[in-house]
Amino acid sequence: xxxxxQSPKYLFRKEGQNVTLSCEQNLNHDAMYWYRQDPGQGxxxxxxxxxxxxxQKGDIAEGYSVSREKKESFxxxxxxxxxxxxxxxxxxxxxxxxxQHFGDGTRLSIL
Amino acid sequence: xxxxxxxxxxxxxxxGATVAFNCTYSNSASQSFFWYRQDCRKEPKLLxxxxxxxxxxxxxxxxxxxxxxxISLLIRDSKLSDSATYLCVVTPSGGYNKLIxxxxxxxxxxx
Numbered sequence: 001x002x003x004x005x006q007s008p009k010y011l012f013r014k015e016g017q018n019v020t021l022s023c024e025q026n027l028n029h030d031a032m033y034w035y036r037q038d039p040g041q042g043x044x045x046x047x048x049x050x051x052x053x054x055x056q057k058g059d060i061a062e063g064y065s066v067s068r069e070k071k072e073s074f075x076x077x078x079x080x081x082x083x084x085x086x087x088x089x090x091x092x093x094x095x096x097x098x099x100q101h102f103g104d105g106t107r108l109s110i111l
Numbered sequence: 112x113x114x115x116x117x118x119x120x121x122x123x124x125x126x127g128a129t130v131a132f133n134c135t136y137s138n139s140a141s142q143s144f145f146w147y148r149q150d151c152r153k154e155p156k157l158l159x160x161x162x163x164x165x166x167x168x169x170x171x172x173x174x175x176x177x178x179x180x181x182i183s184l185l186i187r188d189s190k191l192s193d194s195a196t197y198l199c200v201v202t203p204s205g206g207y208n209k210l211i212x213x214x215x216x217x218x219x220x221x222x
Contacts, residue, residue: 042213045209099147101157
């Protein structure tokens, strides 16, 4: 079954801890994206990658890092520098000029 | 001015009603347009793409007005299951460039 898989579904972070959110896709899409959504708010772009081994900052990249070593994988690390990490994190992928497909998200909370 | 603007609503309508949402965008070079639906605490899902000539999918009709830089979504014969937040999405230009999401319009259909 083709799609985008995010894990874990729920994640708790302690003060000063880095955590990594996983995103894997088997749709053979070149481009992948990470968004953050706060309650009652729209999606805000954190990072995106148009091709393997390349990525660009989005609108709110501070406190986050990514890697794109494989086409199918685009993990997001929420670092201790991100002071307000509690949010719903969404990963997406797409082909050129096509709409994005989303994973079902990871909810991150602070302990 | 936001790049993509939507009335946040909520639009409260009875079952069977016809309801319309508009969305305005600021970049006249925008090339692709989409409507997504997002249920509470879920990921956004593509509802329909929006084509220059307008397009229809069952009870849903999407229109694009390039001169006035807005897109619209019309829902006929509203169902309880249509209750969700509807996101307007625009791509500034072709390729893998990031999509710009509106903050969404909330629709509540009541019996």
